[in-house]
Amino acid sequence: MHITFYGAVREVTGSMHLLSTDQDRILLDCGMYQGRRKTAAEKNRVLPFDPGILTNMVLSHAHIDHSGRIPLITRNGFNGRIYCTRATVDACGYMLPDSAHIQESDAEYLNYKTVRSALSQMRPGEDGHTSKRDLKDIKRLLKKNKHRLNAEVIGEYIKRFHLEGVEPLYTAADADQALKAFEGIPYRSPVTIGNNITCTLFEAGHILGSAVVMIRFGDGGNARTVCFSGDIGRYGKPILRDPASDFDGLGSDVDLMIMESTYGNRDHEPVIDLRPRLKQVLNETFDQGGTVLIPSFAYGRTQELLYVIHELYGAGEVPRMPVYVDSPLATNITKVFGEHPEVFDQETHETFLQQGKNPFAFRQVQFTESVEASMALMREEKPHIVISASGMCEAGRILHHLRYKIHHPRNTILIVGYMANHTLGRRILDQGTAYEASGRKGDPPIVKILNKEYPLKARVVKIGGFSAHGDRNEMLRFLKQSNLKIKRIAVVHGEEDQSLAFADRLKSNGFDAMVPRVGQSLTI
Structure with a gap:
């Protein structure tokens, strides 16, 4: 062998x-x-x-x-x-299927940027730059509506102009x-x-x-x-x-x-420290009128967070602010958890199941499905909790929540899992914790999200006890x-x-x- x-x-x-x-x-x-x-x-x-x-x-x-x-x-x-x-x-x-959707979406977006750049270079203004009006026309041409790309039209332009397109790693099929x-x-x-x-x-x-x-x-x-x-x-x-x-x-x-x-x-921090540490972070952020953003793996980490938040809310230990699970995948995986109680431990059975309660569903939790609802949530300024994929901040809706919340010190980015080298999550963790350790002196670190730079003024906190490893x-x-x-x-x-x-x-x-x-x- x-x-x-x-x-x-x-x-x-x-x-x-x-x-x-x-x-x-x-x-x-x-x-x-x-x-x-x-x-x-x-x-x-x-x-x-x-x-x-x-x-x-x-x-x-x-x-x-x-x-x-x-x-x-x-x-x-x-x-x-x-x-x-x-x-x-x-x-x-x-x-x-979710992974395939990400592969296809990433390929579509990269191809869109390639075609948009090529068309822009064909319409230079007097100063050598494409006018705002022409840029709007190009974007309108390459999109089906405000939020969806027209993959068919983009593909036609790639072929017509012999551009270097990107193929997804694999498809939904x-x-x-x-x-x-x-x-x-x-x-x-x-x-x-x-x-x-x-x-x-x-x-x-x-x-x-x-x-x-x-x-x-x-x-x-x-x-x-x-x-x-x-x-x-x-x-x-x-x-x-x-x-x-x-x-x-x-x-x-x-x-x-x-x-x-x-x-x-x-x-790691001892498992017993999970609940009080999360309680501390939530109370400190809510006292400042801020929002807690939690980049979280859809599978496992999200459900554990919901479990502990459910316990904290049930005991009245933190204000019962809205909790949004902004990830269709996390929503579906939470359903899978509900379908397999046979693998739960005795504590979960005693604390929730034997009381007729779902560990992962309570009055304050909302599962955000549509893109439109997610975009509306990004602009929400009242205190709340967002749990969103991906865990390492490399893709998904968490990127857009970060764009809207990373620049304000009242907000908290809570890291609850492993961040691999060379990921956005790792950069936020390393630079954010270093800034905190310095007493937040001097200019805040700058991080790039979707090719745009943002000051990292939000607090960055790590709770290692949540690790699944x-x-x-x-x-x-x-x-x-x-x-x-x-x-x-x-x-x-x-x-x-x-x-x-x-x-x-x-x-x-x-x-x-x-x-x-x-x-x-x-x-x-």
């Missing part, structure tokens, strides 16, 4: 590993790279193998950095099945086709995924439906076991059960553990308190410094650990 590491190796996104035997090739995850637009686009378009060689695939969970390139393999020759939990199947039913390959299986129920190869999924505690993947190849004393951690969650958090510790005897001898390291050299201590706890007997660990899914530091920590605790490089293979 051979394992080749193709993605999320010495970096966080793009999770992808290939397990090969003489007869089968099993893909573990097929994630999308996230980061600088050009670099990510180049990486995402190139698959390191012909998808036609794959037997089947196992998906640890639905986050796009683990699932986002699945439509590429199903479009290019993959004919196997994609095994994951039932909750992950339901979530991907929304996540992948590609995503719909990919969903036909999914097969949901319950936790702790072995399924055959290849010749003499079985797969069993266990609770990872990261997001709804997330799984630790246990793959067993062979029989008896010749059997070999590979365990893929996926993303390991935190302990004692609301909604989901803790990461599994009992692996039903399957982990008695793990030949190779493929282990994530997102927070391999970091400690376990920190270095929790990941070590997962390994130590389980019944796993691990021979070797390959550390992946972390920026290089995090992975190397976690590998050193593992070695100091008696584990045989290494950090592979992209394309490197190990033999079992």
